[in-house]
Amino acid sequence: xxxxxxxxxxxxxxxxxxxxxxxxxxxxxxxxxxxxxxxxxxxxxxxxxxxxxxxxxxxxxxxxxxxxxxxxx
Amino acid sequence: xxxxxxxxxxxxxxxxxxxxxxxxxxxxxxxxxxxxxxxxxxxxxxxxxxxxxxxxxxxxxxxxxxxxxxxxxxxxxxxxxxxxxxxxxxxxxxxxxxxxxxxxxxxxxxxxxxxxxxxxxxxxxxxxxxxxxxxxxxxxxxxxxxxxxxxxxxxxxxxxxxxxxxxxxxxxxxxxxxxxxxxxxxxxxxxxxxxxxxxxxxxxxxxxxxxxxxxxxxxxxxxxxxxxxxxxxxxxxxxxxxxxxxxxxxxxxxxxxxxxxxxxxxxxxxxxxxxxxxxxxxxxxxxxxxxxxxxxxxxxxxxxxxxxxxxxxxxxxxxxxxxxxxxxxxxxxxxxxxxxxxxxxxxxxxxxxxxxxxxxxxxxxxxxxxxxxxxxxxxxxxxxxxxxxxxxxxxxxxxxxxxxxxxxx
Numbered sequence: 391x392x393x394x395x396x397x398x399x400x401x402x403x404x405x406x407x408x409x410x411x412x413x414x415x416x417x418x419x420x421x422x423x424x425x426x427x428x429x430x431x432x433x434x435x436x437x438x439x440x441x442x443x444x445x446x447x448x449x450x451x452x453x454x455x456x457x458x459x460x461x462x463x
Numbered sequence: 464x465x466x467x468x469x470x471x472x473x474x475x476x477x478x479x480x481x482x483x484x485x486x487x488x489x490x491x492x493x494x495x496x497x498x499x500x501x502x503x504x505x506x507x508x509x510x511x512x513x514x515x516x517x518x519x520x521x522x523x524x525x526x527x528x529x530x531x532x533x534x535x536x537x538x539x540x541x542x543x544x545x546x547x548x549x550x551x552x553x554x555x556x557x558x559x560x561x562x563x564x565x566x567x568x569x570x571x572x573x574x575x576x577x578x579x580x581x582x583x584x585x586x587x588x589x590x591x592x593x594x595x596x597x598x599x600x601x602x603x604x605x606x607x608x609x610x611x612x613x614x615x616x617x618x619x620x621x622x623x624x625x626x627x628x629x630x631x632x633x634x635x636x637x638x639x640x641x642x643x644x645x646x647x648x649x650x651x652x653x654x655x656x657x658x659x660x661x662x663x664x665x666x667x668x669x670x671x672x673x674x675x676x677x678x679x680x681x682x683x684x685x686x687x688x689x690x691x692x693x694x695x696x697x698x699x700x701x702x703x704x705x706x707x708x709x710x711x712x713x714x715x716x717x718x719x720x721x722x723x724x725x726x727x728x729x730x731x732x733x734x735x736x737x738x739x740x741x742x743x744x745x746x747x748x749x750x751x752x753x754x755x756x757x758x759x760x761x762x763x764x765x766x767x768x769x770x771x772x773x774x775x776x777x778x779x780x781x782x783x784x785x786x787x788x789x790x791x792x793x794x795x796x797x798x799x800x801x802x803x804x805x806x807x808x809x810x811x812x813x814x815x816x817x818x819x820x821x822x823x824x825x826x827x828x829x830x831x832x833x834x835x836x837x838x839x840x841x842x843x844x845x846x847x848x849x850x851x852x853x854x855x856x857x858x859x860x861x862x863x864x865x866x867x868x869x870x871x872x
Contacts, residue, residue, distance in 0.1 A: 400603055401601050405733075408737070408740050412747060418751055425751045429744060433741075446629040448620065448631070450632040451633055451634070453633055462634065
């Protein structure tokens, strides 16, 4: 069973975690159970990253004078 | 209203003015001093530039022959003395200096200001490498300080849309040239820094003359960049333009577009990176499983040697052997017994009195005490005796007896 990905996950976090999972798996000093769990999580993260990249659309907003973010366009 | 017959065409008027210029003694041979701006050498080899002071500007041309004779190549901002004549360029109806020679007269004002501020800020440590901060690898929110209508802002968005559409742009709008630009630019940077959510700030302005870019040589802007809590990248002007903020910022980009590229990863690289990671992930787990399999195989082999089953098997085999030997021994034993039993039975048979009687022998007993008689001594004449035959009995009385010599008395 793997922990579900948090809703506020950022691309950078996901990508870094994916990298660290690969590194840990490659080190090969984990139990098989832990390795399989990490592998599943890695797969979920990779799929999530792909989705993010495929769905991404640049958002442009402006900082108003009172410090609020206002969407442009 | 009469139209006077002296009405001139534009060309005629221009020629007239040109003639007036050429008649003027002073305009034919003069020195003029000012600051060089927009100095451009065309492919033709001629140089076009402007000389100016704080109140006026003068268009200037230097023909190729004179340009090549110059040992000094002017740069924008240089203060120079130029010699030549002033004439009218009829096509455009403008007067300009046709310069034949030009000399620097020390460092120009703007250049001087630039150098003075640069030296001052450098001495204060604003350019020190240890203040340069690393940029985030995957910025989520990109603060952009520029003019919303400028081509530079469009260029930045285009680059980001193509390269890293995961990002969100947060524009902090400002004028980027003119006297009111410096405080505005500084305020726009501070606003983003105070807001605090942007991961990186891109301060950008497209190319232009040194005067156009001058706002980015302002001390207020430089200090706002230095004081920003968020890393600042500058993309001001073109490749060759260096402004003070470029020295202060965490990273200088040659142009606004280049700035947008420098602060973002390329989505193609990210796709490739994720693909690589996916492959590495699969490799790692397969290797892990394979190692496990190898280990299990090794263990199973080891187990087979150590296993009690082997010992049980060995024991069982030994037991079987023993059993077989036991059975064989028992069989041998019992057949021997049977043989012995047979001979005994035969001996016993032989000894059975009934069989003896059948052969004609008899058992004689004395009536009264039932003593079996084997000696005549025990039966005086007149003794009642019983004679047991093989079949039946006889009751008899001893009539006479004969004692043998051997008979014990």
